[in-house]
């Protein structure tokens with residue numbers, strides 16, 4: 390990892406978020422081209438693999454919504470709070486009901502919707518989200534939120550791909566590649582592009598650190614679905 394501040398970056402035309410992503414290109418590309426994503430588009434993910442992914446991801450989403458709350462609380466503008474609040478409403482409605490319908494389809498017991506065993510990857514992600522929320526600094530909250538949403542838009546954006554038949558596959562794609570979602574990511578990046586460069590070198594290094602951890606964890610999270618737990 391480099392300690393070079395944004396103002397001394399090699400490529401002077403890159404924005405703050407581009408600069409952050411450039412430093413994590415290998416993990417980013419491995420995540421968005423992951424076997425799991427190829428199988429999701431093909432509709433061929435094994436049910437126990439998808440179930441494991443969704444059970445663990447529901448626990449990710451719990452802390453993710455808490456982190457959205459921290460972004461709402463720490464944002465410097467009312468207009469930013471409004472946009473994040475609307476996004477939080479989407480996650481806690483359309484996305485939440487997708488999880489519940491998918492759990493029904495996959496026959497998942499109630500206890501695993503609420504308190505499943507947590508994997509190391511899930512715990513590490515939860516710890517990162519708690520740390521960034523507890524910083525109470527808007528750009529640090531954004532550094533983790535931007536990875537989670539921008540990386541998901543990046544894997545889901547395959548314009549020539551046909552949607553798979555089953556809703557448990559297709560809806561997980563359309564939740565992450567629809568125009569409203571894409572527009573929101575553009576806005577959220579512009580928020581980090583606006584507030585990140587104003588930080589001092591030490592605080593920028595914290596952004597770099599959290600962004601990098603988040604990208605590495607996204608990759609690890611996809612890797613770990615192929616050793617699914619049994620939820621009986």
Ligand SMILES: Cc1ncc(CO)c(N)n1
Nearest residue numbers: 446449537538541607610
């Ligand atoms: C692990 C992970 N990262 C990002 C997203 C997008 O919200 C998600 N659902 N799960």
